Amino acid sequence: MYYRRKLLLALLQVFDNHLDRLAFQKLLFLVTRYQEHKAYDFVPYMYGCYSFQAVSDLGTLKKYRKISDGDEGFQNISMEDYLTQLKPEDKSAILKVKATFGGKANDELTRLTYLSYPYYAINSMLAERILTSEEFDKVKRTRPIKRKSVLFTIGYEGKTVESYLNSLIINDIRVLCDVRNNPISMKFGFSKTQLQKFCEALGIKYVHLPAVGIQSEKRQQLHSQTDYNELFKEYKATTLQNTSQIQSYILSLLSDNERIALTCFEANVCQCHRKPLAEAIAALPGWHFELSHI
Numbered sequence: 539m540y541y542r543r544k545l546l547l548a549l550l551q552v553f554d555n556h557l558d559r560l561a562f563q564k565l566l567f568l569v570t571r572y573q574e575h576k577a578y579d580f581v582p583y584m585y586g587c588y589s590f591q592a593v594s595d596l597g598t599l600k601k602y603r604k605i606s607d608g609d610e611g612f613q614n615i616s617m618e619d620y621l622t623q624l625k626p627e628d629k630s631a632i633l634k635v636k637a638t639f640g641g642k643a644n645d646e647l648t649r650l651t652y653l654s655y656p657y658y659a660i661n662s663m664l665a666e667r668i669l670t671s672e673e674f675d676k677v678k679r680t681r682p683i684k685r686k687s688v689l690f691t692i693g694y695e696g697k698t699v700e701s702y703l704n705s706l707i708i709n710d711i712r713v714l715c716d717v718r719n720n721p722i723s724m725k726f727g728f729s730k731t732q733l734q735k736f737c738e739a740l741g742i743k744y745v746h747l748p749a750v751g752i753q754s755e756k757r758q759q760l761h762s763q764t765d766y767n768e769l770f771k772e773y774k775a776t777t778l779q780n781t782s783q784i785q786s787y788i789l790s791l792l793s794d795n796e797r798i799a800l801t802c803f804e805a806n807v808c809q810c811h812r813k814p815l816a817e818a819i820a821a822l823p824g825w826h827f828e829l830s831h832i
Contacts (some may be wrong), residue, residue: 540595541577542577542578542595543595543598543604544594544622544623544624545569545577545619545624545628545632546566546595546596546599546614546619547599547604547618548620548621548623548624548628548629548632549562549565549566549569549612549819550562550605550612550613550614550634551619551620551621551631551633552621552636553565553636553640554617554715555611555613555614556611556612556613558610558611558612558644559580559610559611559612560585560611560644560648561611561644561647562611562641563580563585563586563587563588563589563592564586564587564647564648564651565635565639566578566589567580567587567589567651567655567658568633568635568638568639569601569628569631569632569635569747572627572630572631572634572635573627573628573728573764574627574687576783578591578592578698578700579591579629579698579700579701579704580700580708581658581700581703581704581707581736581740582657582659582660582661582662582740583661583662583739584660584661584662584663584739585648585662585663585664585739586651586652586659586660586662586664586665587651587655588650589696589700590699590700590726590727590736591699591700591727594726596612604616607646611619613788622763627821633762645664645668648664648668649668649669652665652668652669652672652673652677653669653777656676656677656680656695657680659677659680660677660678660680660681661740661741662677665677665724681717682707682709682710683710683772684710684797686796686797686799686828687792687793687796687827687828688709688796688797688827688828688829688830689777689788689792689798689799689800689816689819689820689827689828689829689830690709690711690797690798690799690800690830690831690832691799691800691801691802691807691810691812691813691816691829691830691831691832692705692706692799692800692801692832693801693802693803693804693805693806693807693810693811693812694723694725694728694801695803695804695805696801696805697805698726699725699726699727699728699732699733699736702725702727703736703737703740703742705832706725706737706740706742706799707740707742709797709799709827710797711742711797711798712742712743712795712796712798713742713743713744713745713795713797713798713799713818714733714737714742714744714745714798714799714801714802715746715747715749715788715791715799715800715801716730716733716744716745716746716747716749717748717751717800717801717802717811717812718746718748718751718801718802719748719751719752719753719754719816720748720751720753720754721733721746721748723796723799723803728752730746734746743795745791747784747788749777749781749784750777750778750781750784750785750811750815751802751811752769752773752777752811756769756772756800757769760809763808765807766808766809769811770811770813770814773811773814774814774818777811778814778815778818785815785818785819785822786822788800788819789819789822789824789825792819792825792827800815800816800832802814807831813831816829816831817829
């Protein structure tokens, strides 16, 4: 079993083997605040801090009959003691959260979380109700709003889906253009269906443009930057020459939405086709924007 899933079971164990859905996310989030290497990342979602990965892991634990779930939340049905299997610092984090927040009702727990971490309340449907007007204004001021028009590029290699989505939110990216030819990933959250769902849940439009991607078989024998450079030389001479309409469409998305991003896998932009694609768009008539690789 993945270590992070033991953390979920230990959290349930400490809270008398049962937590409702809202409290579970808040308490897990607070546990990670005590961790140097966080087991889970979170995004600002409709009820505050939320981990898509944690929800997926809970689904796996349900499949293997470690937990049950229903309208009342999550129930630990495993008889095993997972708290003693944790590293000392993680065990300590859970016990600190239990001692500090164990007696809080949901509204109080949510309010305390929003006050301490207002960024995670920016999309909350609860914030205005449970916060004072001054506190809610602080939350609203935390929302990243940028005025400059920018074409970004971003890779997801080495990122959790939550940290990746936070990069989009923090940079106020409004449209994500997935430029992978084949938008399938073994990494949780980055296949097309999941990524589109997560983006749109956070108010980010998702567009898939496979025609400007590179087929997987062309990427199998890339061992040096020279290999990548040769691939992109061919890409410029073929794909970019044949997709001028799509490039113009991306430029129109940028003009209409002001802040958009091209995304693919590689962390190193010099080893990804999103760089020559972005540079081709920047060379089109009507370009008067900024280009940034994040």
